[in-house]
Amino acid sequence: MSDAGGAAKPKKVRGTVFVEVERCKGCGFCVEFCPPRALDLDTGFNKKGYHPPVLTREEDCTGCDLCGLYCPDFAIFGVIIKKSA
Amino acid sequence: MAADPRGVLTGQHYLDGNHAACEGALAAGCRFAAGYPITPSTEVVERIAQRFPTMGGVFIQMEDEIAASITLQGGVWAGKKALTVTSGPGFSLMMEHVGLAAITECPCVFVNVQRGGPSTGLPTLPGQADMMQARWGSHGDYEIIALCPQSPQECFDFAIKAFNLAETWRVPVMLMMDECVGHMTERVVIPNAEDIEVVERNFTKKKPGEYKPFDAGDGWVPEMAKAGDGYNLFVTGLTHDERGYPVMNHHAQEKLVHRLVDKIRKNADKICEWEEDGIEGAEVVVMSYGITSRVAQRGVEIAREQGIKVGTMRLIVAWPFPEKRVKQIAPTIKSFVMPELNYGQMVFELERCVAGMTRTVLVPHGGGEVHDPQVIANAIIEAARGKN
Amino acid sequence: MTEVAINPVNPYLRMDRMPSIWCPGCGIGTSVNCFARALTQSKIDLKKTAVVSGIGCTGRVSGYMSVDSFHTTHGRALAFATGLKLGNPELNVVVYSGEGDLIAIGGNHFIHAARRNLDVLCVCVNNFTYGMTGGQVSPTSPATAKFTTAPLGQFEEPFNLPYLADSCGAVYVARWTTFHVRELTKAMRDALKKRGFRFIEVISPCPTLYQRRNRLGDGLDAMKYYQEKSVKKNGANTSELRIDFQSEITVGTFVDRERPTFADAMNARYKEVLGPRYVPCPDNYVPPQAKGEGT
Known part of the structure; x- marks a missing residue:
């Protein structure tokens, strides 16, 4: 990524989430308790008929993994994306 | 060992x-x-x-x-x-x-x-x-x-x-x-x-990943592992497969439970143990176990003094029951006599194995003391005379 | 850009057994997440870690964990764990079960394990009901709430679990809800590092049975209730931690003390009386024939 040089701004940490769609049971814990509210439940269904989460506001995700900590079905987790120098 | x-x-x-x-x-x-x-x-x-x-x-x-x-x-x-x-x-x-x-x-x-x-x-x-x-x-x-x-x-x-x-x-x-x-x-x-001959536990030498804790292979008894050895054991009281994982269907039930039962039933010859005496030519065979076998011995002696041919069979291993031996003896005698400190327990197993080939006579006692040997002797004598 | 990312909880689970049997919105899985992270953070040797459960929804936890797992009989997890721990003192033994299992049918073992200060971590997921059997009244069921076996509303006095554990001598007593994932993780981590009978109560939603029958919404509604009605009071007097129907829930670490474990007390006593004649477990005797046989 390219904005790593020069500027005095502190590095902005960004993150993302990985969703194992078929493991989701659509409880909504991750969406509700995402600190930056970056997730929504998908309008579509997985095979079992649940709405899995999607990262609709990727720019807001900090990769804090609170979604991963809440998910009772081990279907989502967050990771911090470290900027390469 | x-x-x-x-x-x-x-x-x-x-x-x-x-x-x-x-x-x-x-x-x-x-x-x-x-x-x-x-x-x-x-x-x-x-x-x-x-x-x-x-x-x-x-x-x-x-x-x-x-x-x-x-x-x-x-x-x-x-x-x-x-x-x-x-x-x-x-x-x-x-x-x-x-x-x-x-x-x-x-x-x-x-x-x-x-x-x-x-x-x-x-x-x-x-x-x-x-x-x-x-x-x-x-x-x-x-x-x-x-x-x-x-x-x-x-x-x-x-x-x-x-x-x-x-x-x-x-x-x-x-x-x-x-x-x-x-x-x-x-x-x-x-x-x-x-x-003193001691059988040590048959711990597996397989590596984690290769070892299935409930896989008996071609035999009857799986090798064992213990907690803390890195096998990620899964031990459950639910019906389970070879890995130990619960499986809720009749196939898994048949596979597991049939082996649990058969590993003893099909190997009963190796496990059963009893003492016998005077079976050859006996009219009556007294089957007993535990303390009652010592009391019955006196009853047998009294009956023998009266000229009755009495054999004895004392169970060392009560379960599994020596079915095969009972089936061999049954057609050759007039009756089995079984004293027990209960109102009939092992005698029912005896009766099942005898399958009508001869008679079985229970000498019951509710417990609290041992039998009077004379009572056992009387039962033997009556059995020999075909009276009880 | 990246290699395949792996859920940090995966290495702790038997992935071939997923998905779990737990209902959508059930909190047991959330507590397992916290437990898995606590295992990482505490750096304990997973090969020397065993999870023991009884019967019930939470009783399934042991079987999903990728460590030595013992799914025992109803109520008897602590009794089994007693044998496991005393038989091999090197093991980290965690008993993970529900309140019906640990406190109702297993109540006798619970009070005695705590009294003896058996060196196990006991995690009790409390969802106020028997989930596996369909929503019957449990020893923590709050008054007036309805259950299949209390259709007109529960009227018995519920157990206050931290008070019970404290009274019986547990050295660590905490209560968190499945909303408090960070606190719960930390509590589990701290407890894993401690010795003695450690008790963590985890208040958890049961959307299918407890919530639905009592018109309390789904799992998420329960989580919001925990968020709004939980009061953090570390060191609170455990006698004041009773939970009534939809009342405030006091959470926190209530007890953190030291006391000789069962094995400590046993070893000390036997050493005192027997001196060098005392041979503690584990027994490292190797029969002479076994030496040098290469087997």
């Missing part, structure tokens, strides 16, 4: 059956015991509590027999040889965990010093009324092994045998003593450690 000499009190002793059973367990390598006090069995764990600390054993008195009967299984999965000791009411409380030991193939020993029942019954007096419970007491289909000592020496010897059978077949083994045998004091000879 020879016994650990630290557990072997080599020499001649004057011991009661309860103390002798304890010494047998120690000689067999038992190093974990969980108990709960109950008459008339308590001396076994009392002696264990005294003896264990100098030989690396752990004894704990649990809060009840339900706990004791599963705490010992925790000890087994930690790698120990383990036993629990109880009597009538405590044995009833332990039944669920006999089933757990059966389905998880946990090698362990339950000692039951039988007393009169039902319920609190006769705590200080003998009975043999738990023989069917030992076999059928837990729900579901399973098999166990039960041994019946008739003397303190046999309490010692059979305690070792019980552990060896448990390790060989990965089943709960019941040492079915009774109050008389438990409290009778006689000479007990404890051999040198190197002369």
